[in-house]
Amino acid sequence: MTMYLPQMAKIVKIIRENPQIKTFVLEFRDKEYNKSFSYEPGQFMMVSVPHCGEAPISFSSSSTRPGTIELSVRLAGKLTGAMHRLQPGAMVGLRGPYGIPFNMKELADQNLLFVAGGIGLAPLRGVINYCLDKGGYGRITLLYGSRSPDDIAFKTDIDLWRKNGVDCRLSVDTATEGWDGQVGVVTTLLSGLEIERPRSSLVCGPPIMIRFLLPELSRMGFRDREIITTMERHMKCGIGVCGHCHLDNRLVCVDGPVFDLAQLKELAVEELGELT
Ligand SMILES: Cc1cc2nc3c(=O)[nH]c(=O)nc-3n(C[C@H](O)[C@H](O)[C@H](O)COP(=O)(O)OP(=O)(O)OC[C@H]3O[C@@H](n4cnc5c(N)ncnc54)[C@H](O)[C@@H]3O)c2cc1C
Ligand code: FES
The missing domain is CATH 3.40.50.80 (Nucleotide-binding domain of ferredoxin-NADP reductase (FNR) module)
Incomplete structure (x- = not known):
């Protein structure tokens, strides 16, 4: 299904932000797609490296600066580790943008x-x-x-x-x-x-x-x-199909990741304790 198919994007630059975080400046291989691509603050992309998995990463850039997108990645495990080993010129897979943005x-x-x-x-x-x-x-x-x-x-x-x-x-x-x-x-x-x-x-x-x-x-x-x-949850599909990212009765990938406190108070969110 095409919604699971990533678009290939080239790493044009890597900025080391601190010992654990690198910012990847990316450009879609398809020039037309790159030109028309748009997203909103707070949304995320599903990022993949062949044979190393896929993970949700938020835009750290703003769509007000078109031409490239930026994803800042903290070294955490398999996918983020694979990304940190890449050099400029390498390709990654990207699908999205997903999620409810900040209003x-x-x-x-x-x-x-x-x-x-x-x-x-x-x-x-x-x-x-x-x-x-x-x-x-x-x-x-x-x-x-x-x-x-x-x-x-x-x-x-x-x-x-x-x-x-x-x-x-x-x-x-x-x-x-x-x-x-x-x-x-x-x-x-x-x-x-x-x-x-x-x-x-x-x-x-x-x-x-x-x-x-x-x-x-x-x-x-x-x-x-x-x-x-x-809110963060482990994700698989990123599009509300697999149920992996559930937060009480909501799905972080399609109902979030942006939530306000009024919404969170209606949910049981274990890591936030009792919200009064
Ligand atoms: C909407 C959203 C936006 C995000 N934006 C960013 C961002 O901008 N930058 C960024 O660096 N990160 C971001 N993250 C977090 C990022 O997605 C994770 O760090 C990433 O999934 C790690 O993938 P990995 O393959 O490198 O690590 P993994 O190999 O998956 O391991 C990471 C850690 O999670 C544990 N783990 C693995 N699977 C599970 C599981 N099923 N249940 C519990 N623990 C498990 C592992 O033991 C390990 O400690 C975001 C997450 C979400 C949901
Ligand atoms: S990641 Fe599959 S439903 Fe959210």
Whole structure:
């Protein structure tokens, strides 16, 4: 069936973001397909390397910069390991775009608080660049937590965002020599922070971060619909057929990966504990 058939794409460049994350800049082999390809912030692609499997990876680029797409991949296992061994010029299979994106129309004119942990900044990088390129969004604040200063990814982007008026605040779990910034989990960056209405918070990171962050945002007065996050599940088909990615009675590949807190409260999501 054609919906399972990947389009081949060439790796035109590889950017090492930190010891575990590489950004792959890709171009579809079919020039016409490459030209007409479009996607929205928060969506993902199913990425494959022959004989090494397939995995969902979010766009870390923005469709406002056409011609290539970017996928930032953290070394985790079989497929991501195979990708990390590839060199520019190699081909990968891509199918998509899949998933419900962030509702960028609804977010227009709002002050946006982005909170990311580790590879969670990859999808939010695409959203931030989309907002900056399109315009029409309020003040942008980014809180980004990493394990150590060496693990901070997307440093070039962070420098550029700062020059473009984004308030970027970084924290590390463990400091090393020379680090004079915040030390502690990313939630420590919330202290004293004020984001004026209309506002929303877009959150992306490991489940443990999301679990502690959602109640903190609620305590700051963010309403459930103003707290938007992404959920991860192992996926096979990516198109709502195999049932592999179920999240209670929903499927992350077609009902997500973007969910707001109001939606999550209606589901039993084990890793988030009891959401009140
Ligand atoms: C919508 C979405 C977007 C994502 N976006 C990104 C992104 O932008 N960048 C990125 O780096 N990652 C992203 N991920 C995560 C990424 O898909 C996984 O890290 C990837 O699937 C790992 O594939 P792998 O073959 O390399 O690892 P695997 O070989 O599958 O192993 C990865 C880990 O998962 C464990 N595992 C394997 N199968 C199962 C199973 N069935 N149940 C429980 N544990 C299992 C393994 O033991 C291992 O620890 C995203 C995931 C989703 C759902
Ligand atoms: S991955 Fe098959 S239903 Fe979601």
